[in-house]
Amino acid sequence: MTTANLNPERATEAVEGRRTFISWITAGALVLSAGLMGIFNLIFLRPRVTYGPPSKFRVGKPDGYSSGAEVVFPAARVVVRRRGDEFAAISLVCTHLGCVVNPTDSGFDCPCHGSKYDSAGNVVAGPAPKRLSWYRIAQAPNGELEVDKRKEVDSGTYLEVKA
Amino acid sequence: MLEDKPTYERFPIRPGKTYGLMCVVPTATEATKIETEKQVHAWPAALTRELALFVLTLVILSVVALLFNAPLEEPASRLHPPNPAKAPxxxxxxxxxxxxxxxxxxxxxxxxxxxxxxxxxxxxxKPGGEGVWFHSxxxxxxxxxxxxxxxxxxxxxxxxxxxxxxxxxxxxx
Amino acid sequence: MSMDKVQIPWTDSDGKPGFWGALHSLPRRVYHSVFRSRPIPANDLERSQAVAANFFFHLHSAKVQERTLRFKTTLGLGLLSLYTFVILVVTGILLMFYYVPTPVEAYDRMLDLRGAVFFGTFLRNLHRWSAHAMVGLVFLHLMRVFLTGAHKAPREFNWMVGIVLFLLTLLLSFTGYLLPWDQLAFWAIVVGTSIASYAPVVGDELRYVLLGGDSVGAEALLRFYVLHVAVLPVVLTTLIGLHFWRIRKDGGLAKPREK
Known part of the structure; x- marks a missing residue:
C-alpha cells in the first residue's frame, strides 16, 4: 500500500481506477472554477451604473420654440424640431460610426464617412445602415418638454402641444 | 584544447556536476560527423551588432523627436466633430x-x-524555400x-x- | 583533465587571507558575486560563458550562425521592433509621472508636458514617433518573415504568436491614441470603437464594456488608460518572451535547405 501511494506504477488496478476518477474530478473542479472566475471578471468589467449624461432631459417650454424652429442640443446630440404645434426630437448621432451629423438645408450630413440624411433622418447617401433615431418627447408636469433617449419612436412621430 | 582552459576562477566549480560547458569545439562533432555551419560567438559578434542597432534606433528616433513635435489639437469636444474625422x-x-x-x-x-x-x-x-528571400x-x-x-x-x-x-x-x- | 590549482586571490601563500588581502580582494569578490564572467572574455570558453551565464544575454545561444548576423537575412526588423518597444516602455513610464487620466485634467497635462515640464516635449515626441515606428516596423518584420518563408514548419506557432503580437501592437497604439484627449484622439476613438459594435452578436456589448458606457467619456478614458499602461504591455511583454524563446526552440532563424 505504501509503495502504491508513492509510486503510481505499482498501483493495483482498483487503486488506479480510483486515482483516475479523482484526477478527473479535480481537473474538472479546477477548470470549472477558473471558468467561473473568468466569467465573473467579465461581468465585473461591465458597468452597472454609468456616469455619462442622463438619458432623460428637459429642453424648455414649448413657447421657447418658434414654429419651424430646429434647436440643436449639442451635449445631448439631439435636435428638437417644431412644426406648427408639433414637436419631435431627432438624434444627431450618425448610425454608421457614431459621428455627430451637421444639420444642413437638405437634412443632415456626416463628416466622417460621408453619409447623408434627409430632413426626416432617412439615409440618402453614404454607408449609414439605417435612419437617424427619433426619440420620444413628452410634456413634463410643469409644462417643459422632456426627451427620453432610451425610448425610440417611429420616424415622423410628433407630439402635439395645445397652446 | 589548450586554449579552452579556464584562466580564472569561475563558480560554482562543482566536481559533482556531471554536465556543463567544458570546452568549445570548432569542428564536426565526433558522434554525428555532421559539418557544423559557419558559426561565430554571440559575444562579441552578435551582441555588439545588437548594441549598435539599438544606439542607431535611439539616435534616429531622438532626432525625429527633436525635429518634429507630436501633434496636439484642440481639446476634445463632442460638440464639434472635425471634418473629416480620421483614425490613426x-x-x-x-x-x-x-x-x-x-x-x-x-x-x-x-x-x-x-x-x-x-x-x-x-x-x-509544402516544405521548401525557408530562409530565402522570394524563393522561386x-x-x-x-x-x-x-x-x-x-x-x-x-x-x-x-x-x-x-x-x-x-x-x-x-x-x- | 585536472584543473590547475588556481590561487584564490584573497589568500596568502598559505591559503590564509590576511586583513589587507581580504580588503584588497573585496571589489573582486563583489564583482564575482554579481557576474560570472570577466568583463572582456579572453578565450572561446569564456566567450560562451559570458553569454550563457548572463540573464540578459542567455536569450542567445553561445554561438550563432554567421548567416543570421548578416543584415540581408533579417534586415534587423525584429530587433528594431523590440527596441522601439523598449523606448516606448521607458518614455511611457516617465510620461505616467505627469499624466492624469481624466477628461478634466488630461489635456492640461499635455499642455504642461509641452510647456512646463523639463524634457517633457522631447519625451512625448519620442513616445509618439516611436509608437508610429513600432507599428510600421512590426508590420515590416511580418512581411520579412513571410517573404523569406520563415513562417513555415516548424515555426507555425511562432508565426501565430507574431500575428497576435502585431494585433497587440495596434491595440496598444490605438488605446494610447485617446490619452491626450484632444480632438484628433477623441474622434478617432469614437470612429474606432463604433467599428467594434458591428461585430456580430457581441458587438454592442463589446463596445459598451470597452467604453464603460454608451459614449466616449471619462469611463472610456480610464479604461483605455488601464489597458494602455498595464494590461496590454504585460501581455505583450509576456508574448515577446514566448516569441524569443520559440526562436531558439524552433532551431534559430529559418535557414535555406542544403542542396
Missing amino acids: WYFLGLQEMVAYSAFWGGIGIPGLLVLLALAAPYLER SRSAANWVFLGIVGTLLVLTAIGTFFRGENWAFVVPW
Whole structure:
C-alpha cells in the first residue's frame, strides 16, 4: 500500500481506477472554477451604473420654440424640431460610426464617412445602415418638454402641444 | 584544447556536476560527423551588432523627436466633430473600407485577413524555400501576400491623402 | 583533465587571507558575486560563458550562425521592433509621472508636458514617433518573415504568436491614441470603437464594456488608460518572451535547405 501511494506504477488496478476518477474530478473542479472566475471578471468589467449624461432631459417650454424652429442640443446630440404645434426630437448621432451629423438645408450630413440624411433622418447617401433615431418627447408636469433617449419612436412621430 | 582552459576562477566549480560547458569545439562533432555551419560567438559578434542597432534606433528616433513635435489639437469636444474625422494612419485603410460597408470593412474583411494570416503556415504546407528571400518555389504564396499588402497600402494611402470633407474624394495637390 | 590549482586571490601563500588581502580582494569578490564572467572574455570558453551565464544575454545561444548576423537575412526588423518597444516602455513610464487620466485634467497635462515640464516635449515626441515606428516596423518584420518563408514548419506557432503580437501592437497604439484627449484622439476613438459594435452578436456589448458606457467619456478614458499602461504591455511583454524563446526552440532563424 505504501509503495502504491508513492509510486503510481505499482498501483493495483482498483487503486488506479480510483486515482483516475479523482484526477478527473479535480481537473474538472479546477477548470470549472477558473471558468467561473473568468466569467465573473467579465461581468465585473461591465458597468452597472454609468456616469455619462442622463438619458432623460428637459429642453424648455414649448413657447421657447418658434414654429419651424430646429434647436440643436449639442451635449445631448439631439435636435428638437417644431412644426406648427408639433414637436419631435431627432438624434444627431450618425448610425454608421457614431459621428455627430451637421444639420444642413437638405437634412443632415456626416463628416466622417460621408453619409447623408434627409430632413426626416432617412439615409440618402453614404454607408449609414439605417435612419437617424427619433426619440420620444413628452410634456413634463410643469409644462417643459422632456426627451427620453432610451425610448425610440417611429420616424415622423410628433407630439402635439395645445397652446 | 589548450586554449579552452579556464584562466580564472569561475563558480560554482562543482566536481559533482556531471554536465556543463567544458570546452568549445570548432569542428564536426565526433558522434554525428555532421559539418557544423559557419558559426561565430554571440559575444562579441552578435551582441555588439545588437548594441549598435539599438544606439542607431535611439539616435534616429531622438532626432525625429527633436525635429518634429507630436501633434496636439484642440481639446476634445463632442460638440464639434472635425471634418473629416480620421483614425490613426494605420487604421485609415480600415476606415476607407468602412466607408463602403461598416460590417465588411470594419469586421468582416479584417477578421478574415487575420484568420488567413494565422492559418498561413498550415495552408502553405509544402516544405521548401525557408530562409530565402522570394524563393522561386514560393512565388504563388508571395504574390498573394504582396497582393493583399499592396491593396491595404493603397487603401491606407487613399484614406490618408485623398479624403477630404465629408469623406469626399479629393486630390491633395 | 585536472584543473590547475588556481590561487584564490584573497589568500596568502598559505591559503590564509590576511586583513589587507581580504580588503584588497573585496571589489573582486563583489564583482564575482554579481557576474560570472570577466568583463572582456579572453578565450572561446569564456566567450560562451559570458553569454550563457548572463540573464540578459542567455536569450542567445553561445554561438550563432554567421548567416543570421548578416543584415540581408533579417534586415534587423525584429530587433528594431523590440527596441522601439523598449523606448516606448521607458518614455511611457516617465510620461505616467505627469499624466492624469481624466477628461478634466488630461489635456492640461499635455499642455504642461509641452510647456512646463523639463524634457517633457522631447519625451512625448519620442513616445509618439516611436509608437508610429513600432507599428510600421512590426508590420515590416511580418512581411520579412513571410517573404523569406520563415513562417513555415516548424515555426507555425511562432508565426501565430507574431500575428497576435502585431494585433497587440495596434491595440496598444490605438488605446494610447485617446490619452491626450484632444480632438484628433477623441474622434478617432469614437470612429474606432463604433467599428467594434458591428461585430456580430457581441458587438454592442463589446463596445459598451470597452467604453464603460454608451459614449466616449471619462469611463472610456480610464479604461483605455488601464489597458494602455498595464494590461496590454504585460501581455505583450509576456508574448515577446514566448516569441524569443520559440526562436531558439524552433532551431534559430529559418535557414535555406542544403542542396
